[in-house]
Amino acid sequence: MINQTNIIKRLYPTTKVWLVIAITLCSVFFSGYLFQYGVFVIGLILAILGQVTGKYLSLFFKSIFLVALFIFIIQTLFVYHDHIILSWGIIHVSNTGLQMSYTMTSKIVAIGAILIWFFQVTEVKDIAAAMQNAGWNKKLTFVILSTMQLIPQMSALTATIADAQKSRGVETEGNLLTRIKSFVPMLGPVVLTSIEQNEERVLTLESRAFSSKVRPTLMLPIKKTGMDKILSWVIIIAFLISFYLGVFK
Structure with a gap:
């Protein structure tokens, strides 16, 4: 349920979606890379306001x-471009490579x-409640939410x-080879349990009249x-102005 004590979490989901769409489109179509890198700082400020700074930084730096x-290193050092600045064996550093890496x-x-x-x-x-309020098909809503939770x-x-x-004596920690060996025995249980959970989920949905055409109560x-x-209107207007100035000017 929407958090009633935090100004960011209290916002309606679609309000935050408008902000995500606006920043995403600006990041894709704006030339250069300063604004795009600056979005990390914008996200950090919003994360501080939303009291999720630790999770935001942890997920960002881990993924x-x-x-x-990785892309920056490969694109800069190992992909050949014109205007070479530094060359050593298979490693090539060029102005073109740096610019493409930044972009x-x-x-x-x-x-x-x-x-x-x-x-x-x-x-x-x-998000599910906002989709239902907007009149989305509940099957489509379920597919989207299932994907998010997968x-x-x-x-x-x-x-x-x-x-x-581990409780059965299988070594699951150690060097890379040990982890790979422990991963193979887990594949079977993971796949079988996932299939079993899908069957349970189907039975649960049917027991709650998921196939009924009656609009469910939230x-x-x-x-x-x-x-x-x-x-929402401020974000949309600011995006249109920024998009026009950034792309067509």
């Missing part, structure tokens, strides 16, 4: 930062940072099975406030 760093990684950083912030300050059940559910399931395997009613409407 987006590593991907961007590619900045967009990844911008989009990844704002998405991480959004999912840290917006609960899945609030990775956390699989991570939790894998951790549970790893603990069970257990977590959420409503847009006047602040949400004002902020």
Whole structure:
């Protein structure tokens, strides 16, 4: 349910979606890379306001930062470009390579940072309620929400099975080779348990009249406030002005 004590978490989900869409489109179409890298700082400020700073930084540096760093290194050092600055064996550093690396990684950083912030300050059940309020087809809503929850559910399931395997004497910690060996025995239980959970989920949905054409009653009613409407229009207008100045000027 929407947090009533925090100004960011209290916002209606679609208000935050407008902000995510605006920043994503600006990151894709704006030239250069300063704005795109700056989105990380914007996300950090919003994360501080939303009281999720630790989670925001942890997820960013464990995922987006590593991907961007890997792409930057490969694109800069190992992909051949014109205007070579430094060359040593298979390593080539050029102005073109640096510019392309900045452009590619900045967009990844911008989009990844704002998405991480959004999912840290917006609960899945609030997203579901907003979709139902908007009149979305409940089957489509279920598919989207299931996709959002897939990775956390699989991570939790894998951790549970790893603990069970460890209690049976299977080595799950150590060097890379040991981890690879322990991963293979877990594949079977993970797949079979996932299939079993899908069957249980289907039975649960049918027991709750999921196939019924009657509009369901929301257990977590959420409503847009006047602040949400004002902020939505401010974001849209600011985006249109920024997009025009950044792309057509």
